[in-house]
Amino acid sequence: MDPVVYFFVLGFVARLLRSDLKLPGVLYESLTIYLLLAIGIKGGVELASHVYGAIAIQALIVVAMGAALPLIAFPLLRYIGRFDTHNAGAIAAHYGSVSVVTFAVGVAYLAKRGVEYESYMPLFVALLEAPGIIVGVILGRMSERGREMNWAALMREILLGKSIVLLLGGLAIGWLAGPAAIAPVKLFFFDLFKGALCLFLLEMGLIVASRIGDLRKAGIFLTGFGVLMPLLAGSAGALVGTLMGLSVGGTTLLATLAASASYIAAPAAVRIALPQANPGLSLAAALGITFPFNITLGISLYHAIAQFLHA
């Protein structure tokens, strides 16, 4: 296990033991901004040296995959889990989108093992933020013919949420500036990245532990879903990545993205677009089950699947 995961465990245990350890909310916000921007910039710098045509096609496939993921999650939630449409749509939206921090842990995992990957993967992180949320919300609102939805406002909410703005903004900056001009901020944005990730994971541990009650309420089905859905989505992602021609590393990361569930962009957008859904359910599954599962076991599983598919 990568040592960044220990920080998650430290936070988790500290909160469970009812320690008064607390990271200031503002530190959490600042780290979020930093991580999103840094991932974007890194991707943008790499993008500068690639053939855009090939990437454009891959990008389309990735967007389609993101839009398809909620279509797997929704029926499971609605018909097996017996959630109402709103909650099924809301949870599907979270799983359709991605977790940037899970991606960062995946990158650390590959780096530790010296596995190469397509350096423009951060582009896919940005592209995968939105489609799953949009499809999830549409599914969640299917039953409502009476009340109209302000779709333009929803789109703005999602597409201009801080996740996408910082990821795409960072990509654009890295791409426009290029490696040479980015060099003077390399230390700040790249070399400090992993340390900042450690602090962030410490806070995630605290948050997850303090939501443990929601999890208990959420019940057996959602707990199972929190493990099964990433396995399904991760396998799908690995397949898509392999077919799309990504390397083993890139395939692992695409699988990780597919398997991850959003807890920055999705909660904010879904809270406004599907107010009837109980946010405790989505977050219990995404944060309480899937996130810890992915960073401890999931990623190495997706790596194994990617290796198998490339063999």
Add this chain to the structure above:
Amino acid sequence: MDPVVYFFVLGFVARLLRSDLKLPGVLYESLTIYLLLAIGIKGGVELASHVYGAIAIQALIVVAMGAALPLIAFPLLRYIGRFDTHNAGAIAAHYGSVSVVTFAVGVAYLAKRGVEYESYMPLFVALLEAPGIIVGVILGRMSERGREMNWAALMREILLGKSIVLLLGGLAIGWLAGPAAIAPVKLFFFDLFKGALCLFLLEMGLIVASRIGDLRKAGIFLTGFGVLMPLLAGSAGALVGTLMGLSVGGTTLLATLAASASYIAAPAAVRIALPQANPGLSLAAALGITFPFNITLGISLYHAIAQFLHA
């Protein structure tokens, strides 16, 4: 354009598009403290290896220049712009003082082009903070014979504002400690500087875009003033720098300082000393026009002027 400017553009565009991206106020405060301290320390370390007599004379000239700048701005504002005494004085105070971040962008500009400059320039940043504000306030209060002003309190407010305390404090620390003792914090205060500047400029972009309304209210004259005044002051600064014997790089930075308008020290002091002035006007000009003008076009213009004067 230096890539740090892209961060400004990113913030500006994000806010214009009404993205919910927001940097925590505390992060902005912390970055301000860090930047001021770091600039001071850097200057102080360099100061250690210089002839003080020569610098002392330059310092006096620089202070005189700072005090003179509002005398250019005030009549323009009062008699051409037709602002009342309070507002003319308030705006003149902002333009008499300096913008530390504009200075930092200027330094990045020179570094990128490999242009040398007098390494004790941060001393001049500290020296230029106060005189322009004091003269601007005096001009702005000329009409008030009846109400007395607590000048001692005003002086304390300006001279002990965080800008001057951190710049001078940093200078003193760098100077006392010297290069060897500062080495263990070089990474923190010098190598991370440019990354921190990027985040700060991102926030500046957000702030400027959210004040765009003030700008519209401010009218044509103030918009013109926001471009013309830095050109005038920048040329004056370049002249002073050349006559004073600074290098091309040092001249460029002195011109940049003269051309820049304060938005950290001046607003705080002027709000107390000239309460009748509308802070929206000064900030619309200083932040909305002059700051973006300087970091995008101004600095390279001042550089050209400096080269011309040295040719």
Add this chain to the structure above:
Amino acid sequence: MDPVVYFFVLGFVARLLRSDLKLPGVLYESLTIYLLLAIGIKGGVELASHVYGAIAIQALIVVAMGAALPLIAFPLLRYIGRFDTHNAGAIAAHYGSVSVVTFAVGVAYLAKRGVEYESYMPLFVALLEAPGIIVGVILGRMSERGREMNWAALMREILLGKSIVLLLGGLAIGWLAGPAAIAPVKLFFFDLFKGALCLFLLEMGLIVASRIGDLRKAGIFLTGFGVLMPLLAGSAGALVGTLMGLSVGGTTLLATLAASASYIAAPAAVRIALPQANPGLSLAAALGITFPFNITLGISLYHAIAQFLHA
């Protein structure tokens, strides 16, 4: 004097002059978390390569020393200083525990002089947090037979306070991960440490200066105690360190720890456990006298004592 101390002086002077310089409370909190975690991790990494048996015995001795220190402080405070039991116990608890930042300044002091020390000293920092507080509180509550104390709650408050959780958590992470896995976060947690310490000391200077009033109220005795107690405890620590077989550097640090008084863990725990005690008294002595004394003169004295005892 190490340049980190200059930052303390800058903060102190700025506040005395009534500058409006203020570090955001959240920055102070974030720096505290960072420093505690970083010290812990550093110690943990080093611990990995040591013989645990020998360290275990030293650890026991160190804990006993921590428990013994309030037994020196309490009678002085109670019978010479004429404080009531609550206040004597409260102050003794602060001096029984340790100041992590004083420790960090001690480490910087040794590093500057190239003095080696046992690299697992951070373990002792963590071990010394609690015993002194517990003994101090017991002493402070001796007079209260009537009212019962919730000891379990108190123990949890102390042992699960953020200081101990972050120090021990960091130790565990560093120890589990080992040097190789920690390498990618070395820059963040180790190389930036001293810069972060500078900012923290700047804030300490501001805080100490704003409590100068408490100090005046505290009176002559407490001022004397604030210098004498660290000398006594520092000598005791130096003796224990020497007998225990620590190097000169390790002895200096143990003496520094013994001499230091807590202002993170102790105030929080004592406020709940000894509510009748006036927190102004403990903090005036610990922060207002002992902390500045230790970082300016104390540490070099303890170093001299350590050298003398090892000669």
Add this chain to the structure above:
Amino acid sequence: MNTPMKIHPKKLLMIIAEAALERQLVADVKRLGANGYTVIDVRGGGARGDRGADWDADRSIQMEVICDDAVATRIAEHVYSSYFENYAVTVCVTDVGVLRQEKF
């Protein structure tokens, strides 16, 4: 300014809500006739569990609006009918006096 100023009766409406609603609430109170508003970051707990403000989804705000009786009632009813069912929201109103009644 030596003659005592008259104190005019107004209402102070307090809305405690999930931070996600801030933008909408600001638009709402303006639209429903308030001339101003003040927002504070808070944490808390109630029927819908503890909201510790540790992170985005857990943040709450307290909005304060000084206004006349009719506007207060209008806003309170709007908040009640639009958000009460699905969001963690609490509303209360109290009597206040102000010096410049034309301001509110």
Add this chain to the structure above:
Amino acid sequence: MNTPMKIHPKKLLMIIAEAALERQLVADVKRLGANGYTVIDVRGGGARGDRGADWDADRSIQMEVICDDAVATRIAEHVYSSYFENYAVTVCVTDVGVLRQEKF
């Protein structure tokens, strides 16, 4: 929702206290019958000196509890008897109206 809703009288209890008491106060108000509470980080000054919130020992909070008269009195008296002597604590209570009385 066009018929005006009835406003029910309740109390708003405000407790300003050292941040060190937050955990205990939350437990106290729940135990004494409050259905919710809101907490704000504040700074201030009073009989026990200035509390500038610069650092841990100096931090203060303001807790607000909407509840009925009996609960307000009970909490106020408990705070008074438990904390007033040894901690920097200030308490006051005001009349408020709420729309859903069963909530409080």
Add this chain to the structure above:
Amino acid sequence: MNTPMKIHPKKLLMIIAEAALERQLVADVKRLGANGYTVIDVRGGGARGDRGADWDADRSIQMEVICDDAVATRIAEHVYSSYFENYAVTVCVTDVGVLRQEKF
């Protein structure tokens, strides 16, 4: 502490103002007879535009002062005459009850 304590009537003065005024306001309320004050960082909007608290010039505070009627009036009038014209300032006052009247 079983006999119910008497509740004494006082005023709670709320001043919402630009953060630049904090120091002066603290000095003012002390000078005009208040025994204490509490300050909260807020954001908001009103006649003088939106104040989003993004940065220094945009920050606002809310000051709360519990005091007797005369002091409240005195402070309100002072704030009104000194700052209302040139600064973004809002003032209101409400009735509160306190347990220890000698404190305020």
